[in-house]
Amino acid sequence: MWQARLIMLVMINIAQxxxxxxxxDAALARHYSVLLPLVIASGVCFVxxxxxxxxxxxxxxxxxxxxxxxxxx
Amino acid sequence: MSKNPSDESDVRTAxxxxxxEFPYDxxxxxxxxxxxxxxxxxxxxxxxxxxxxxxxxxxxxDARESVSxxxxxxxxxxxxxxxxxxxxxxxxxxxxxxxxRTADGAYHAxxxxxxxxxCPVYYARESQRLECPCHEGAFDAATGDVLYGPPPxxxxxxxxxxxxxxxxxxxxxxxxxxxG
Numbered sequence: 001m002w003q004a005r006l007i008m009l010v011m012i013n014i015a016q017x018x019x020x021x022x023x024x025d026a027a028l029a030r031h032y033s034v035l036l037p038l039v040i041a042s043g044v045c046f047v048x049x050x051x052x053x054x055x056x057x058x059x060x061x062x063x064x065x066x067x068x069x070x071x072x073x
Numbered sequence: 074m075s076k077n078p079s080d081e082s083d084v085r086t087a088x089x090x091x092x093x094e095f096p097y098d099x100x101x102x103x104x105x106x107x108x109x110x111x112x113x114x115x116x117x118x119x120x121x122x123x124x125x126x127x128x129x130x131x132x133x134x135d136a137r138e139s140v141s142x143x144x145x146x147x148x149x150x151x152x153x154x155x156x157x158x159x160x161x162x163x164x165x166x167x168x169x170x171x172x173x174r175t176a177d178g179a180y181h182a183x184x185x186x187x188x189x190x191x192c193p194v195y196y197a198r199e200s201q202r203l204e205c206p207c208h209e210g211a212f213d214a215a216t217g218d219v220l221y222g223p224p225p226x227x228x229x230x231x232x233x234x235x236x237x238x239x240x241x242x243x244x245x246x247x248x249x250x251x252x253g
Binding site for chain 2: 002005006009010012013016017019020023024025026027029030032035036038039042043045046049050053
């Protein structure tokens with residue numbers, strides 16, 4: 001379903017916004033030990049976004065689960 | 074003859090009298106497809122990741138390039154009475170600071186910027202603590218730790234030492250969330 005993809009992408013973007021805010025706060029507080037985990041978390045979110053866009057294809061009634069086009073009977 | 078479900082001619086005919094009040098050309102209205110929106114969200118995700126990584130890299134670089142500030146004498150500190158304070162600048166003119174002599178005679182110095190939203194803190198003699206007038210935050214005069222209010226971390230501590238009867242500021246330690 002397209003809606004599921006869009007909702008998940010929006011939620012991941014919101015999560016990345018929170019991570020960016022935490023990164024800025026940690027940098028201003030000179031709390032350097034948490035910067036790398038925050039950047040890794042943001043990277044993981046980006047990888048998940050890419051995987052959703054590239055590989056999660058909406059199902060179609062015209063195609064079977066293995067990708068063949070159904071015959072119109 | 075069956076009507077095409079996507080035929081909007083009836084709707085347009087019905088809304089024609091109101092078009093004059095809200096004139097816009099529906100055909101020229103930009104249409105965003107779901108695929109385009111998905112791609113936009115992907116680009117946004119990439120931009121947010123790049124922003125976080127860039128900000129963290131710059132902060133790490135600035136930390137490596139930081140230079141210890143030179144020592145500076147605090148004028149007027151020698152005559153400071155107990156339970157009173159003195160404003161000065163350290164390490165540069167733009168870095169406001171406050172020197173406190175507590176009731177027991179000890180000297181403590183901190184950066185004057187509140188860690189909440191950078192309002193200048195002042196020394197309250199009655200309560201013997203540093204207070205922020207903007208959002209009612211307070212800091213311990215002896216340690217700079219947050220006592221109450223919205224400030225997220227302690228004040229920047231400035232190291233002071235006595236040299237020939239004069240008070241000298243010899244270093245500035247940025248505050249950190251974890252202490253000890």
